[in-house]
Amino acid sequence: xxxxxxxxxxxxxxxxxCGAARAENTLTPLHFQSDGWRGxxxxxxxxxxxxxxxxxxxxxxxMSGLHYRDLEGIGLTPEQVAGIAASIKLADGSAAxxxxxxxxxxAVNMGGAVPPDLGAIVAQRPGGTRYVYEFLTGxxxxxxxxxxxxxxxxxxxxxxxxxSMPNVLRDNAVTYADGTKASAAQEAxxxxxxxxxxxxxxxxxxxxxxxxxxxFFALLAMVALAAKRRIWREEG
Amino acid sequence: xxxxxxQGGPRAATPCLAGLCAGLMRRDLAPGAPWLSTxxxxxxxVLALLLASGMALAVFYDPRAAQASLRxxxxxxxxxxxxxxxxxxxxxxxxxxxxxxxxxxxxxxxYRGPAAAGxxxxxxxxxxxxxxxxxxxxxxxxxxxxxxxxDAISASLALSGPAGGVAMWFFGGAxxxxxxxxxxxxxxVLGVAAAGLLWLACAATRQxxxxxxxxxxxxxxxxxxxxxxxxxxxxLVFALLMCFAPHWGQxxxxxxxxxxxxxxxxxxxxxxxTPLAGLTALFPGAGGHALAVIAxxxxxxxxxxxxxxxxxxxxxxxxxxxxxLGLDVLGLGLSAVCPLAAGLQxxxxxxxxxxxxxxxxxxTAMEAA
Numbered sequence: 001x002x003x004x005x006x007x008x009x010x011x012x013x014x015x016x017x018c019g020a021a022r023a024e025n026t027l028t029p030l031h032f033q034s035d036g037w038r039g040x041x042x043x044x045x046x047x048x049x050x051x052x053x054x055x056x057x058x059x060x061x062x063m064s065g066l067h068y069r070d071l072e073g074i075g076l077t078p079e080q081v082a083g084i085a086a087s088i089k090l091a092d093g094s095a096a097x098x099x100x101x102x103x104x105x106x107a108v109n110m111g112g113a114v115p116p117d118l119g120a121i122v123a124q125r126p127g128g129t130r131y132v133y134e135f136l137t138g139x140x141x142x143x144x145x146x147x148x149x150x151x152x153x154x155x156x157x158x159x160x161x162x163x164s165m166p167n168v169l170r171d172n173a174v175t176y177a178d179g180t181k182a183s184a185a186q187e188a189x190x191x192x193x194x195x196x197x198x199x200x201x202x203x204x205x206x207x208x209x210x211x212x213x214x215x216f217f218a219l220l221a222m223v224a225l226a227a228k229r230r231i232w233r234e235e236g
Numbered sequence: 237x238x239x240x241x242x243q244g245g246p247r248a249a250t251p252c253l254a255g256l257c258a259g260l261m262r263r264d265l266a267p268g269a270p271w272l273s274t275x276x277x278x279x280x281x282v283l284a285l286l287l288a289s290g291m292a293l294a295v296f297y298d299p300r301a302a303q304a305s306l307r308x309x310x311x312x313x314x315x316x317x318x319x320x321x322x323x324x325x326x327x328x329x330x331x332x333x334x335x336x337x338x339x340x341x342x343x344x345x346x347y348r349g350p351a352a353a354g355x356x357x358x359x360x361x362x363x364x365x366x367x368x369x370x371x372x373x374x375x376x377x378x379x380x381x382x383x384x385x386x387d388a389i390s391a392s393l394a395l396s397g398p399a400g401g402v403a404m405w406f407f408g409g410a411x412x413x414x415x416x417x418x419x420x421x422x423x424x425v426l427g428v429a430a431a432g433l434l435w436l437a438c439a440a441t442r443q444x445x446x447x448x449x450x451x452x453x454x455x456x457x458x459x460x461x462x463x464x465x466x467x468x469x470x471x472l473v474f475a476l477l478m479c480f481a482p483h484w485g486q487x488x489x490x491x492x493x494x495x496x497x498x499x500x501x502x503x504x505x506x507x508x509x510t511p512l513a514g515l516t517a518l519f520p521g522a523g524g525h526a527l528a529v530i531a532x533x534x535x536x537x538x539x540x541x542x543x544x545x546x547x548x549x550x551x552x553x554x555x556x557x558x559x560x561l562g563l564d565v566l567g568l569g570l571s572a573v574c575p576l577a578a579g580l581q582x583x584x585x586x587x588x589x590x591x592x593x594x595x596x597x598x599x600t601a602m603e604a605a
Binding site for chain 1: 267304317318461462464469472476478479480488491
């Protein structure tokens with residue numbers, strides 16, 4: 001995650017100059033628009049989260065299955081997506097296109113641990129979005145009596161408390177063009193929302209379809225039950 | 237063309253349709269059947285949905301990529317996530333319907349006498365669907381499915397004799413690139429076979445039904461209305477689960493990618509496989525697992541002959557013990573999710589067989605006396 005920091009200002013400026021996103025305080029109290037049965041993706045937060053992912057996380061973590069064109073799902077225009085893709089150099093030296101898969105990271109070895117792919121990380125971890133946020137903000141000094149393994153860092157959210165990834169988020173790691181203060185906690189929340197989208201791009205559509213379908217079948221069930229009662233009464 | 241030919245034309249051209257209509261309108265059913273009697277119809281609808289969504293998924297599924305292939309379907313294929321949702325939710329709900337139906341047959345002694353053939357077909361359907369469900373779990377390409385498959389293949393290859401030959405034929409040898417492709421074929425064949433078994437089981441149950449006396453009703457419109465209302469309620473539950481709890485009951489490891497370097501302490505199964513996993517947990521190795529499964533299946537198949545009742549209505553003690561068996565099966569499933577004390581695990585396992593081999597003959601004979 002620490003590598004390729006030079007990409008951060010370039011990409012963040014390129015992405016967030018488009019800046020349709022408006023900041024909303026989701027940290028106090030901590031909440032995500034994707035939470036709950038009516039949840040949907042906060043596109044502004046997901047756009048900011050993509051900037052953080054691309055600037056800070058992408059050097060170590062892959063995002064399998066996603067194409068750059070899929071970023072239209074978080075509210076970017078095709079022109080913006082094309083601009084972002086063009087700024088990314090693939091392994092063969094050519095520029096990415098909107099139809100390119102997200103650039104895989106180079107071979108990274110974090111003290112013997114391979115950084116996990118983040119494409120579906122929210123679906124893969126108990127607690128999902130909240131876990132990602134808690135993990136990214138969970139670094140700190142190890143409690144008394146805890147001996148860390150060489151090359152490991154204390155993280156209160158990680159099972160076992162020891163992780164080979166260092167704390168990579170810091171205040172102002174990127175500059176948000178929408179004026180949102182890029183605190184480490186804000187960056188963590190934005191990345192968590194972006195990874196929620198990457199894990200489940202159809203979240204909002206699924207909930208909308210679900211609500212309509214449930215209403216339809218609830219009404220249909222009521223009509224069918226009434227019809228059944230009437231037919232059975234008439235048949236004696 | 238004469239007038240008679242004109243009037244009889246459509247029926248003469250579609251004798252099957254005419255026969256079907258006549259069958260639906262025939263007054264040969266007893267009135268007042270409970271809602272639970274619609275379970276086979278609902279299961280048929282779910283199986284049809286599973287077959288249709290399975291065919292759609294098979295067009296895009298790549299066994300060499302497994303989970304990446306499913307992510308491709310969800311992300312890139314139009315309505316791919318809906319097809320996958322149909323298949324995953326359908327599998328879970330199908331097992332709910334099947335387990336409840338089998339429990340109802342046990343509770344009402346729907347396996348006795350002429351219904352024995354139907355009962356055995358229902359048990360065969362359960363076996364086929366459990367195997368298809370496990371194959372689907374492996375085809376998902378998740379961490380749990382991967383290690384469950386590796387364990388099964390490794391243990392099976394250690395078998396010798398005819399059992400080893402069957403295992404070799406089924407898995408095609410050591411795990412490799414072609415393993416999931418092979419299992420995909422079995423998964424599809426078992427799905428189609430399950431539909432056939434359901435039809436046969438329903439036909440056998442219908443044949444065994446005693447001729448009703450008194451007033452009769454036709455399927456249309458009396459039971460058609462009931463089945464339609466039940467289908468609407470099922471669709472409501474289906475939509476709720478698929479759209480608001482898409483990962484319901486799939487097991488914690490189903491979303492994690494398969495990895496030969498990440499070995500889970502215990503495989504996390506989908507909920508419908510957990511009773512079977514609980515039954516086999518006490519016996520290590522493929523031989524032990526196979527023995528436990530064969531013993532459980534044999535107990536279920538032999539049930540019509542273990543029941544010594546003369547055909548009367550089930551008594552209170554029998555019904556209480558059947559409810560206890562239901563709790564026992566739930567406990568076995570729970571033991572596969574969170575480890576229980578060894579003594580309790582053994583008790584749950586032993587109780588399953590005591591129920592069929594000891595309590596059922598004894599209690600039914602006592603109640604018949």
